[in-house]
Amino acid sequence: MHSSLPNPERVDFAAKQREFTDYIRDPDNNPPPTDAPLERVAVYRELLFNNINGFLSSNFPVLFSLLEAEQWNALAQDFFVKHRCESPYFSEIPEEFIAYLQNERNQEGDFPFLVELAHYEWVEMALAISKDTLAINADYANLAARTVALSPLAWPLAYQYPVHKIAPEFIPDSAPDQPTFLVVHRNAADDVVFIEVTPMTYQLLAMIQAQEQVVAGDCLQQMAQASGHPNPELIVAGGLQILDEMVAKNIIAVVA
Incomplete structure (x- = not known):
């Protein structure tokens, strides 16, 4: 005879991931994950947000210089909470930030030139890393x-x-x-x-x-x-x- 053991409760990993990432993005408006120590989740969240924040500040230095630290952190946090990036590559975060400013950002008190300045700063990086090659004109008579x-x-x-x-x-x-x-x-x-x-x-x-x-x-x-x-x-x-x-x-x- 074969004894049967009860099946362990099946875990919905997709739901667990959503629970975890929702809290990581916005802990003020989402419940914490039930099966992870909060102090470890907090460390993970801080590391992830600091990576995003640092990448933004280095790619938008003029905009960063115009804002007080509290204002900048609020902007970066709003991007972190609201925007769902389409690309997994860090090099494309600045373009995702432009999309957020154009389509999701609606904050009274923002600079009227916010989107244009950010786009201007993004262009420099986009051209710097472009894989296109430059054609050198050797002859352009007539x-x-x-x-x-x-x-x-x-x-x-x-x-x-x-x-x-x-x-x-x-x-x-x-x-x-x-x-x-x-x-x-x-x-x-x-x-x-x-x-x-x-x-x-x-x-x-x-x-x-x-x-x-x-x-x-x-x-x-x-x-x-x-x-x-x-x-x-x-x-x-x-x-x-x-x-x-x-x-x-x-x-x-x-x-x-």
Whole structure:
């Protein structure tokens, strides 16, 4: 005869994990796990939060410098509680933080430029670790007839606030009348460089980016026509000069 032993109670591990992680994220609004010593859970929570907090402060140094310690910790804690990261990689936490600011953050008293400043700071890291390669332009004679494309390591950006100037000594409380246009690119030395550009330069780069590849002269004609300028040839000439400068910096690649 075979004796039968009672089956041990089956544990729902998924439920246990949710119980544990919910408390780790937000101990003020979730019950503690019933089968783990609270002091050990507290140590684990502190280590995890400090990792996230440290990664945020190192990747958003300007924003970090603008906030009091209590304000920064509250912001990091709110991100820790509310946002469900889609990526398991620490290097993608800054992008997850941007998504949180855009979609989940709704706190009265935040800087009006909070999202733009954070995005500006994220761009530097994103380009620094990008796996794209820089195409070096060796020959760009007769540029108007050449096919060009925006380098994948160059991003034209438009912001309501002058994010590149914001610092503890300069904290704007309202957006200026004119937006700020920037080009951020990684150069041949692998340095990430920010350049403030004119609206015309931004428009030209954005047009090239939208078309992926375009004959330079055709793009300049499109821009001149869209401008409604009484002397479109001036727009073409000015645009060609801009193109020449951007090609020299490898911000625009000559592909054919």
